[in-house]
Amino acid sequence: MKKLHGVTVAMVTPMDSRGAFLKEAMEQLTEALIARGADCLYPCGTTGEMSRLNLKERKEIASVVVKTAKKRVPVYIHAGADTPKETIELALHARQIGADGVGVVTPAFLHMSSREMQNYYLEVAGALPEGFPLYLYNIPQCSGNDLLYKDVKTIYENAENVAGIKYSYLDLNRTLEYLQVGEDFSVLHGCDKVFASLLVLGCGGTVSGVAGVFPEPFAEVYRAYQEKDLERMERWQKVCVEICDILKCGSNMAYFKSGLEFRGIPAGHMRSPQMDLEELEREHLFCILRDFCRKFQISEKL
Known part of the structure; x- marks a missing residue:
C-alpha cells in the first residue's frame, strides 16, 4: 500500500478565462512538480477548486495527472464529495485509471x-477494492465538520484500507492524538509554515498548496530531515515561511495561479465566482517573487 509522504503537492486546476480546464497546462505542471522534487501529487482537492468542478471534469483532471506522472511518484486523487454515491464513483474511477489511492x-x-x-467513511471504504488506500481529510474551518480522534480511531479499526489522514488545521493536540491512532496510521499535515516541526512530531509529510507553486524549499526541508541535517532543515523552513506569507x-488561490504564471506555467484563471488578481496586484506579486527567487537563488522558472 503506497502511502502519502514527504512533499505531497496539492495541485491547482489550470483554467482558461471562461473557466474551462487546460489539459496541456496540467501536463506541464505535473512534469514540473516531479522534476522539482515533489514526492507525491494530489489533484482535485481544495486547492484544485473541487467545489467548482463537476464529476466529469474531476475524472478528466485525475486521468491527465495519472497518465502524465507515469508512476514516477504516487498520485492520490481527492475524491471527496457531498454524497457517498458521488464519492464512491470518483474513488472507483481513480482506482480504474491507476491512481495509488484517494483522499476523502x-x-x-x-x-x-x-x-x-463514521458511517460515511465506512460506506466509502467498504465500496473500494481491498488494498486500495484511502486518506481521511479533515479541514474543519472549511467543511464545518470536524473529525475527532474517536471518530478516526473507529473508522481506522473498522476499515482495512484507511491508511491515514490529511489534517489541515493547526491544532497540535489533535495532531498528537491522530499520531496515536495506530502504529501504521499515516498523518499528513496541511500547515506549511510549521512543516519541519510537524516532521519532528512524527507526521509523514505535508500536503501543500504552496509547494504546488514553489516545491523547492519544501523538498529541501524534507531531504534535510531525512539526512538528519537539522541546521539545513531550519534554514529552509524559514524560506518556506516566507513563500507561504507571499502566497497567502x-x-x-488566485495567488497560486498567478505565482505559477510567474514561473512559466499557464495556470490561467479562477473559476467564477472566484476572481483573478487585479493587474496591479499581479504586477506587485511578480516583483516580490523576483526578489524572493534572487534572495534564495531559486529559478524563476518551474
Whole structure:
C-alpha cells in the first residue's frame, strides 16, 4: 500500500478565462512538480477548486495527472464529495485509471454527527477494492465538520484500507492524538509554515498548496530531515515561511495561479465566482517573487 509522504503537492486546476480546464497546462505542471522534487501529487482537492468542478471534469483532471506522472511518484486523487454515491464513483474511477489511492474530505456545510461521519467513511471504504488506500481529510474551518480522534480511531479499526489522514488545521493536540491512532496510521499535515516541526512530531509529510507553486524549499526541508541535517532543515523552513506569507497560505488561490504564471506555467484563471488578481496586484506579486527567487537563488522558472 503506497502511502502519502514527504512533499505531497496539492495541485491547482489550470483554467482558461471562461473557466474551462487546460489539459496541456496540467501536463506541464505535473512534469514540473516531479522534476522539482515533489514526492507525491494530489489533484482535485481544495486547492484544485473541487467545489467548482463537476464529476466529469474531476475524472478528466485525475486521468491527465495519472497518465502524465507515469508512476514516477504516487498520485492520490481527492475524491471527496457531498454524497457517498458521488464519492464512491470518483474513488472507483481513480482506482480504474491507476491512481495509488484517494483522499476523502468530510462532506461540507451541513453539520454531521460522529455517527454520520463514521458511517460515511465506512460506506466509502467498504465500496473500494481491498488494498486500495484511502486518506481521511479533515479541514474543519472549511467543511464545518470536524473529525475527532474517536471518530478516526473507529473508522481506522473498522476499515482495512484507511491508511491515514490529511489534517489541515493547526491544532497540535489533535495532531498528537491522530499520531496515536495506530502504529501504521499515516498523518499528513496541511500547515506549511510549521512543516519541519510537524516532521519532528512524527507526521509523514505535508500536503501543500504552496509547494504546488514553489516545491523547492519544501523538498529541501524534507531531504534535510531525512539526512538528519537539522541546521539545513531550519534554514529552509524559514524560506518556506516566507513563500507561504507571499502566497497567502492558500487563503486566495488566485495567488497560486498567478505565482505559477510567474514561473512559466499557464495556470490561467479562477473559476467564477472566484476572481483573478487585479493587474496591479499581479504586477506587485511578480516583483516580490523576483526578489524572493534572487534572495534564495531559486529559478524563476518551474
